Every structure is written in C-alpha cells, then in structure tokens.
Amino acid sequence: MPNLFWGLLLLLSSFVSFSQTDKSFSVKLISESVQLDGALDEPFWENADGPHDFQQYFPSDSILAENQTDIKMVYDNTTLYIGIRVESVGDDWVIPSLRRDFRASGNDNVNLVFDTFNDGTNAFMFGINPYGVQREVLISGGGLDLRGFNTAWDVKWKGESKRYSGYYTAELAIPLTSFKFKEGETKWRFQCYRFDMQSNERSVWYNVPQNQLVISLAFMGDMFFEQPLGKSRTPVALIPYINTISEKDFEGDLSDTRLKVGGDAKVSIGNGMNLDITLNPDFSNVEVDDIITNLTRFEIGLPERRQFFVDNSDLFGSFGGSRDANPFFSRRIGIARDTADNSIENRIIGGVRLSGKLNEDWRLGFLNIQTDEDIANEIASNNNMMFALQKKVFSRSNIGMFLINKQSFKDYDFIARDEEYNRVVGMDYNLASKDNSWFGKFYLHKSFQPDDNTGNFSSGAFIGRNSRRFNFFHDMAYIGEDFQSDLGFVPRKDIFKTATSAEVVFWPKSDVINSHGFEVFPIITWRPGLDFKQTDHVYNLNWNVNFQNQSMGGIGFSNSFIFLTEPFDPTNTDGAVELPGNQGYYFNSITAAYESNRANVFAIEAETSVGRFFNGNRFSFMGQFNLRLQPKALISLALNYDKLSLPAPYSSADLWLISPRFEFTFNKSLFWTTILQYSNQRDNLGINSRLQWRFAPLSDLFIVYNDNYFVNTFAPRYRSINLKFTYWLNI
Structure with missing residues (x-):
C-alpha cells in the first residue's frame, strides 16, 4: 500500500497544468477619511482602480456580462476600502432576508474573494446586497466543493448600500486585521462574483468555466498594493458571556435554574496565526440541528456550527475521507454516551486552539480541550488534543500530517484499560491542479490503543477529472476492523x-x-x-x-x-x-x-x-x-415521508418528518427564528424559537426557547429557556 500510495502521488503530480493570470488592478494608498454611507461621492473614488469588465458565468461563460459591475479599491494603514457600482435592468431586487450571512443563490448580491497568501487553497470572502446586509465566509480546500465553504465564520467589518434607479452602490470598510497575510506583501489574488436575479444572470470578474464552481480559487486575478502591507496590529478580542437557563426534564421529573459565565479570547500571533482560548463555553444560542430520517444501519454526520471550532477548521477536519473515515470530527467534543448509551452533553471546561499560516508554504494547527467528568453517567474527564501540519507543494496541492490523542484525565473504575486513550496518526496528500481540472486525495492513517498496536489502518485514494464535456472520479477506501478514532467520524469499519x-x-x-x-x-x-x-x-x-x-x-x-x-x-x-x-x-x-x-x-x-x-x-x-415576503419574512416547510x-x-x-420554519428579520440587527420539527421515528416534536438582537458588532442578546414533546402521547419531554448576553470587546 505505501509504495502504491507514493507511486500514484508522483504520477498524478505530472498532470498538474498551468494557466496564465491576465487580469489585475492596483490599490492606491490614501490619507483621506471615508464616510461609509454607501454613496461613492468621495473624490478619491474617481481615480481609484479596480475590477471591471465582468464576464458572464451563467447562462453562458463566453461573453461579457449584460449588466456590469464596477469595483474600486483603496486602502490606508488600517483598512481596505471598496466601492461598488452594480447595474441592473430595474429596481425589483430579490432580498429574502435582512439577516447577516444570507445564502447567495436566489437573491441579488455581490461577493468579493481574497486569497491573501496567494496559495489558491484558502481565502476570505465578503459579500453585500442592495440593502446593505453583510455576509462573510472562509473558503478552504481551494473551493473545490461546498464542504470548504464555511458561513459560520464571523469577523468585524462595515458595509452600507444605496439603491438608485437601475443600479445600487455599496461601500465596504474591511479592517486589515480581519485578514491574515504576510508582512510586506504587495499582491493578493482576487475574484468577485455576482448574482443578478432580475436578468437571470451570474457574472464573475475573472472568467470561470461553468463546469467549475464559482467559488473555485483556481480562477483569480491579481490586486497590487501601492506600498507593502505592514505588520498585523490585530487587537486582542475578549468575548465574555452570561447565560441564565431554566430547564425541566419531564422524563426524570428534574428541574434546574442556573447561571453560567464564561467566554472566549482571540489573540493574533504575527500576521498569519490565531490563538483562540475558551473557558466554560456555552453553545445554547447555536442554531438547532436539522433532524434527518435515517433508514440506514449507520450514523449520520451533521455540520459543526459552534464558533470556537470555525477558524481554519479545514486544518483539523479535512483529513481522510469525509464520508467514510474522517479521523477528526469536532462535534465529538462535548458529547458523550451515558450508561443507557444515549448521547448527552459533556461539559467543556476549557481549551486552546492555535491555527493559521506559519509562512507562505506551511500551516499549523493545534487544539487542546478538556471535558468534565460525570461520575453518575460513567463519563470520564478527557483531554482532547490534535496537532496538524500542512505543507504546500506544486501549484495548489499540499501534504498534511496529524496526531490525535484522546486520553482519560485520571484513573476511573468504570473505564476499561483499552479505553484509557485513543491515538491516531496519519498523512494526507491533497491534489489540486492549477486550473482545477485534476483533483484528488491519498491518505494513510493508523490508530493506537493500550495493548493494541498492530494493524488498525485506514487508507484511501481518490482521483478526479473535471472538464466541460467529460467528468470522472474514482474513490477507494479501506478501514481496518480494529481502526478506532474516538474523535472521528467512521460510520463503518x-x-x-x-x-x-x-x-x-x-x-x-x-x-x-x-x-x-x-x-x-x-x-x-x-x-x-x-x-x-x-x-x-x-x-x-x-x-x-x-x-x-x-x-x-x-x-x-x-x-x-x-x-x-x-x-x-x-x-x-x-x-x-x-x-x-x-x-x-x-x-x-x-x-x-x-x-x-x-x-x-x-x-x-x-x-x-x-x-x-x-x-x-x-x-x-x-x-x-x-x-418569500421580502425583505422581512421567509417561511418554509420541509416535508419527508417514507x-x-x-x-x-x-x-x-x-x-413522517415535518419541519416548518419561520424567519423574521425586523431590521439588520433584530432577528427571530422559530423551527418546529416533528418526527414520529424519533417520537419527538421539537420547538426551537430564537430571538437575536445584535446591539453592537458581533455582540448579541439571545433569548432561546426549547420545548420537546412525545409524539404518541403528546406528553411534555423537555423544556428550557435561555437568556444569553455576549459582547465582543477589543483591547
């Protein structure tokens, strides 16, 4: 297997193709102040350079866009300023919601993608619509698929829009501290894509063939700064919270009211690394998971929504095969099995997370989280650690190595020897050609547990070809019977x-x-x-x-x-x-x-x-x-019947699985979402209602109400109400 692995790696590296970057613009340094109101009336905008001559992506990818987008950029010592003029055939904009982090498809918006390390692998994206609603996304894995499109990321920046007859304008002010980049850098790679619902058109600045995703980082131009960028001056961010929760478990006839206090801290280390620290974290405000009817013999993985695990999440979670053998699945942390084999919350005491770019070619990830013991449910206090190192090779490919360790914090009578620790080591090679026509993955992982050091392998090989007319991929995965990853997602062995x-x-x-x-x-x-x-x-x-x-x-x-x-x-x-x-x-x-x-x-x-x-x-x-009752309300109904x-x-x-959802956005700061989920397979009717007031940038007041009932008897099961206050403070 190892000889085959490296032989395929060398063979496929020879298929890496190259394309020429032929679009660029310059970003001028200014000293003037900017009034961020969405109107491009400051004098410097007239002489600023930026992306123009947008290409159509849909319905064709071979002509200029019928409705053009014109972008201009300038910067000062602290901020990148972006001015946008978006032309259209009318004023009937499609805006389903005023809520931040909107979904791009199905409404009017423009999105700007910045590859600050010029590696074609990771990027920051910022978007805005005609009503000035903002979104930000982390793109990883070269934008090869939507698994590398993370909308849970949050960062401070400002944007405003103004609507006129036949067009709208927008001004964005993005602090340079919201990016990560190399000190002294003079060039970033850039792309912009736009959804125009009135003309049924999607357009891009740098041409992308329709057989590729519009978020692919293989297709980007260059933006050149007039003077080199300085050293990152990212402040330390403290994000404390206070949460009052009152809950009742009707099955066990237990009631509890308590006050929780904790928080996170974000520390920038150099221009490329983040240090995240959490103490007694609380995730009660995180949106409830969608229930899925499962007719298989195997577990189903659900996406991570907790903010602490979001930044550079691909460094930790992209190893192995996401469907068959992912050695690290962050949702395992904070969840445990009780004595009846039910999944219950396992309190996280605290943790640290260091991740980001060491330099242009190397990325580092380190995570260490301590979970609490629960003697009544025979749950040990565990230390959960992962170390990951990634090296860029060729144009957009990389080699990654990792070590995972989950270990009981002390000796427990209810923990068998073979459960005292679980360790996994491995290496992955991720192939991505410069034009994204070839892509693939090859990996070899091994797990270790007490008195069990032989075998325990997981390996796989994946290779694909994407072209306009013919598409192909082949995927192979082997998972040994004794392979074990307690922090991973491995449905079958x-x-x-x-x-x-x-x-x-x-x-x-x-x-x-x-x-x-x-x-x-x-x-x-x-x-x-x-x-x-x-x-x-x-x-x-x-x-x-x-x-x-x-x-x-x-x-x-x-x-x-x-x-x-x-x-x-x-x-x-x-x-x-x-x-x-x-x-x-x-x-x-x-x-x-x-x-x-x-x-x-x-x-x-x-x-x-x-x-x-x-x-x-x-x-x-x-x-x-x-x-859609725009822009205030979006009402949906999900229905599954088997x-x-x-x-x-x-x-x-x-x-039956019936899930109506009511989403009301009173303005850009006040949101109310209610989700009902009825599943007779799970014998549960769940109600989750969440009111969010964003009273300051990334600072919120949440009121979250949960109610659960048995379906057959319609008897109450569990009920809670949370009042949570969180504030983002830069020091």
Missing part, C-alpha cells in the same frame, strides 16, 4: 469500498436547457474480515438537467444489494421485528427530483422515489417549500 463516477455533459443551443448529462455511478463494498465478501453495492444511472431559468431536475435508477451480517430494523421503531441477518437483499428503485429557481417568491425543491426495499417496498417523498411496506412478521411504517 472492516470495509474495502470503491465508488466510480463517469459523466458526459451536453451544452445544447437551447432557450430552455442550459446543460444536461448522463452519469454512471457504481458503489461497491467488500468486508476483508469476511474473506472479502461483497456485502453492498449500489449501481446508479442518472440523468441531470440545468435549465436556463436556473431551475434543475433529474431522474435516476438504482440497483442495490445489501448483505446483512446482523439483524436490522430499517424502521428503527420500538417493538419492531428485525430482518434476519446472514442474508442478502436485492432491490431496485427509481428517483425523480426538481428544484425551482430560488429567486421565485414561492420556490420548491422536491424528490420522490419508488421501488423495492430489502424484502418489501418503499415510497419516499422529500419536499422543501419556501415563501412508507415502508415489509411482509409479515416484519414491521411496516409510515415515517
């Missing part, structure tokens, strides 16, 4: 899995269809521990279509095989009769999906499938319905 996708895409000259393509996508799994017996396969044949009105759809056929080594109940309901193990099941299904243009006042997403399921039948429907019909004596079920 003892598998050797391959997944291959081959797609051909057509670009017809049509007023209706923008592109469509056919894909063959087989996934096959073997069990090495069962003499490499094939235990799973899914053969998929798909046709997908993108329409000129920005809607999309598709149909697919799948042939599945599952060999159950253990009895299994796919309904996951109480009292169900399990399907017998040591038996194989073949079944087919057909799926159809459609998504309308998100800019519609009433937008829908729908997917339905019908076919066999194990030894019975299954009908499924998933729908998302959105009603009808499982299995022959007697096995259990059939009608599984």
